[in-house]
Amino acid sequence: MISSNLNENIAVVVRARPFNNEETKLGCHEAWSMDPLSNTITSLPPPTTPTSTLAAPKTPAKSLNSSLGPPRTPAKSSLYSSSSAHPPPSTPSGKFIPNEYTYDHLFLPNIENIDVYTSVAKGIITSTMEGFNGVIFAYGQTASGKTFTMKGTGRKNPGVIPLAIQDVFSFIANDPNREFLLRISYLEIYNEVINDLLAPENINLKVHENPQSGEVFVGGLKEEIVLSYDHVLSVIASGEAHRHVGSTNFNDQSSRSHTIFRLVVESKPVADSVDSSSQGVRVSCLNLIDLAGSERASEGAQSIRNKEGAYINKSLLTLGSVISKLSEKTKGHINYRDSKLTRILQNSLGGNSKIAIICTITLANNNFEESHSTLKFASRAKNIVNNAKVNETVDDKTLIKQYRNEIAELKNKLEEANRRGKDIVPGGSAADELNKKLMEAEKHKNLLESKIQHLTKLILVSTSISNAKKSAGMASPGSSSMSARNTIQNVSSAASPSSIDPLAEIDPHHLSEHIKNSLAIEEKEIQLKSKIAKLELDVEEKSKIIETLKSGGKGSTSPGVTAPVNVNDRIKELEAKLKEKDDSILSLEFKIKGYTEKFKEFYSENTVLKKKVNQLQDEIQRLQNQDGAYEYDEDGDEMY
Numbered sequence: 001m002i003s004s005n006l007n008e009n010i011a012v013v014v015r016a017r018p019f020n021n022e023e024t025k026l027g028c029h030e031a032w033s034m035d036p037l038s039n040t041i042t043s044l045p046p047p048t049t050p051t052s053t054l055a056a057p058k059t060p061a062k063s064l065n066s067s068l069g070p071p072r073t074p075a076k077s078s079l080y081s082s083s084s085a086h087p088p089p090s091t092p093s094g095k096f097i098p099n100e101y102t103y104d105h106l107f108l109p110n111i112e113n114i115d116v117y118t119s120v121a122k123g124i125i126t127s128t129m130e131g132f133n134g135v136i137f138a139y140g141q142t143a144s145g146k147t148f149t150m151k152g153t154g155r156k157n158p159g160v161i162p163l164a165i166q167d168v169f170s171f172i173a174n175d176p177n178r179e180f181l182l183r184i185s186y187l188e189i190y191n192e193v194i195n196d197l198l199a200p201e202n203i204n205l206k207v208h209e210n211p212q213s214g215e216v217f218v219g220g221l222k223e224e225i226v227l228s229y230d231h232v233l234s235v236i237a238s239g240e241a242h243r244h245v246g247s248t249n250f251n252d253q254s255s256r257s258h259t260i261f262r263l264v265v266e267s268k269p270v271a272d273s274v275d276s277s278s279q280g281v282r283v284s285c286l287n288l289i290d291l292a293g294s295e296r297a298s299e300g301a302q303s304i305r306n307k308e309g310a311y312i313n314k315s316l317l318t319l320g321s322v323i324s325k326l327s328e329k330t331k332g333h334i335n336y337r338d339s340k341l342t343r344i345l346q347n348s349l350g351g352n353s354k355i356a357i358i359c360t361i362t363l364a365n366n367n368f369e370e371s372h373s374t375l376k377f378a379s380r381a382k383n384i385v386n387n388a389k390v391n392e393t394v395d396d397k398t399l400i401k402q403y404r405n406e407i408a409e410l411k412n413k414l415e416e417a418n419r420r421g422k423d424i425v426p427g428g429s430a431a432d433e434l435n436k437k438l439m440e441a442e443k444h445k446n447l448l449e450s451k452i453q454h455l456t457k458l459i460l461v462s463t464s465i466s467n468a469k470k471s472a473g474m475a476s477p478g479s480s481s482m483s484a485r486n487t488i489q490n491v492s493s494a495a496s497p498s499s500i501d502p503l504a505e506i507d508p509h510h511l512s513e514h515i516k517n518s519l520a521i522e523e524k525e526i527q528l529k530s531k532i533a534k535l536e537l538d539v540e541e542k543s544k545i546i547e548t549l550k551s552g553g554k555g556s557t558s559p560g561v562t563a564p565v566n567v568n569d570r571i572k573e574l575e576a577k578l579k580e581k582d583d584s585i586l587s588l589e590f591k592i593k594g595y596t597e598k599f600k601e602f603y604s605e606n607t608v609l610k611k612k613v614n615q616l617q618d619e620i621q622r623l624q625n626q627d628g629a630y631e632y633d634e635d636g637d638e639m640y
C-alpha cells in the first residue's frame with residue numbers, strides 16, 4: 001500500500017571517479033579520503049614532507065585510489081600554483097583543519113554504475129511507477145563523471161537512464177492489476193535556449209505556467225508514446241544525435257548543454273482487477289537530468305567554449321542558489337526564473353517529487369576547489385525536505401482514459417456491426433445483393449477492429465510486456481529483482497531498433513489527429529478496394545451474360561436477364577461497358593498508387609526540411625556565439 005504523502009529529505013550521494021590519464025601523468029595525489037562506512041568524506045593535508053609539522057586528518061579514512069591512481073607522492077610544485085589545488089594548512093599556527101562532510105552514500109572510484117543505480121535510483125523509479133514524481137540528476141565539475149553515471153558508456157556499461165527504463169518495463173510486466181501508458185520527451189538547454197531533441201525543428205521553446213494548477217511546462221515540446229525498452233533507447237539515441245557536445249581542455253566529449261529526459265507514466269486499474277472500481281488515473285513524471293559541467297573559464301579551450309561555459313556556470317550558480325534557498329527554514333523568494341534549468345525544474349524542486357542528487361567528483365588534488373564546491377552544494381541540498389505525494393486524477397484528460405473511452409465506443413460499434421451482419425442471411429432471389437452487403441459489413445468490421453487494435457497497442461499491460469520480452473530474448477517477469485550483473489546482461493542483449501513500432505513515432509498531443517488521418521487514409525483505401533471488388537463482381541456477372549449470349553441464350557441465365565433481340569449489338573454494348581469498367585478499375589488503381597507516391601514524397605521532403613532546420617539552427621547558434629549578442633531574457637517565459 002502506498003502512503004499518499006511523504007516528508008523526506010532529498011537523497012544526496014557522492015561518487016568519485018578513478019584518476020584519469022591527465023591526473024596520473026601530473027602525479028596527482030588524493031586530496032580527499034572517503035569512508036564508506038560512515039559515508040563521510042574528509043579533506044587530507046598536503047603530502048607530508050620531512051620538515052612538515054602538519055597534523056594527521058581527524059578520521060583515518062581509507063585510501064581509495066591506491067589501485068587506480070599513483071601512490072600519494074609529493075605533488076609537483078606546479079600543481080599548487082593553480083587556484084584550485086590542494087590548499088596549505090588553514091590556520092596561522094599551521095595546524096591542518098580538515099573539511100568533513102557526510103552524505104547518504106559514498107561511492108568509491110571502483111564502484112560500478114549498476115551499484116550506484118541500485119542504491120540511489122531504483123527506489124525512485126519504483127515510486128514513479130506507483131504515482132510519485134521523481135527527479136535524479138548528476139552534478140559536478142566537467143569531466144567528473146556525470147554523463148558516465150547518467151547514461152553510461154554503451155550497452156556493456158549502462159547508466160541510470162537505460163537501467164531506469166529497463167526497470168520501468170519490468171515493473172509493468174510484474175503488475176497484472178494496472179495498465180500503463182508511457183510517453184517521453186527529451187530536451188536540451190544550450191546557452192539558455194531550450195531545444196527539442198526529439199524534434200530538432202522545435203528550437204528556442206518557451207516555458208509556460210498554468211495559472212490554475214501552477215504547473216510549469218515547456219510549450220510545444222514533442223512527446224512520444226513508447227512501447228518497449230528498445231523503442232525508448234532508439235528514441236533517445238536519435239535525440240542524442242542533435243545534442244551539443246564539444247571537446248574541452250578537460251573532456252573530449254564534454255556535454256555543453258543540460259539535458260532533461262522526461263518520462264510521464266499514466267496508469268489505471270485494468271478492467272477486471274480487484275481495484276477496477278477506482279476511477280482514478282495516476283500520472284507521474286520522472287526527470288532524469290545530465291547537467292553540463294562547470295569549468296574554470298580561463299582554462300576553457302576556445303572562445304565558444306568559454307561562452308558556453310559562462311552560460312553553464314550561470315545556470316549552475318542559479319541552481320545552487322535555488323537549492324540554498326530551499327534548504328533554509330524560512331525560504332522567502334526563490335529565484336527559479338533566473339535560469340531555464342531551475343524554471344523547468346520548479347515544480348520538482350519546489351516540493352512534490354522524490355529527488356536524488358548524484359554529486360560527481362575527482363579526489364585528485366589539482367581539482368581540490370572544484371570538488372570542494374561540489375561537496376558544499378551537496379551539503380546544502382541535503383537539507384531540503386520534500387513532500388512527495390501520489391498524483392491521482394479523475395480527470396478525463398489523461399491519454400489512457402481518452403483511449404480507453406475511445407476503445408469502448410469502438411467496441412460498441414463493432415458489436416452493433418456484428419448484430420447487423422447476422423441479420424443478413426445469404427441465399428434467396430436477392431442473393432447477390434445480400435452478398436455485397438455482407439462484404440461491406442465485413443469491411444466495416446475490419447476497420448473497427450483495426451482501430452481498436454491500434455489504440456490497444458498503446459496501452460501497456462503486464463502480458464504484452466512479458467511477451468515482448470520473451471520474443472526479444474530478455475528477462476522474464478520477476479526479473480526486476482534479479483542480480484545487478486544480470487540486469488547489465490539484459491540491457492546488452494536488447495534487440496535491434498528494427499523491432500520498433502512505427503506507430504510510436506506519433507506525437508501524443510497530435511495523436512488523435514494522426515489516428516484520424518491514418519484511419520481516413522485506411523478508410524479511403526478500403527472504400528476503393530470495395531469499389532474494385534464491386535466492379536469485379538459486375539464484370540464477372542456481365543461476362544457470364546456475354547457467355548450466355550454467345551452460346552445463343554442456351555444454358556442458365558442470371559435471374560431477371562431476358563434474351564436480347566439483336567445478340568451482336570447486345571454483345572458489343574456489353575463489351576463497351578466492360579471496357580469502361582476496366583478503365584475505371586485501372587484509374588482507381590492508379591489513384592491508389594498516386595496516394596502512395598505522394599505520401600513517400602511528403603515524407604522525404606519532411607526529412608530534407610528537418611535537416612535544413614538543423615543546419616540553420618546551428619548556423620544561428622554559431623552567429624550568436626560570434627556576436628556575443630545573445631542575452632538571457634527573463635521575460636522569455638510566457639504566461640499562458
Ligand SMILES: Nc1ncnc2c1ncn2[C@@H]1O[C@H](COP(=O)(O)OP(=O)(O)OP(=O)(O)O)[C@@H](O)[C@H]1O
Nearest residue numbers: 017018142143144145146147148251254255292293
Ligand atoms: N566512475 C568512472 N569510472 C571510470 N571512468 C569514468 C568514471 N566517471 C567518468 N569516467 C570517464 O571520465 C571521462 C569524463 O566523464 P564524463 O564525460 O561522464 O564527465 P562529465 O562530468 O559528464 O563531463 P562534462 O560535464 O564535461 O560533460 C569519460 O571518459 C568517462 O568515461
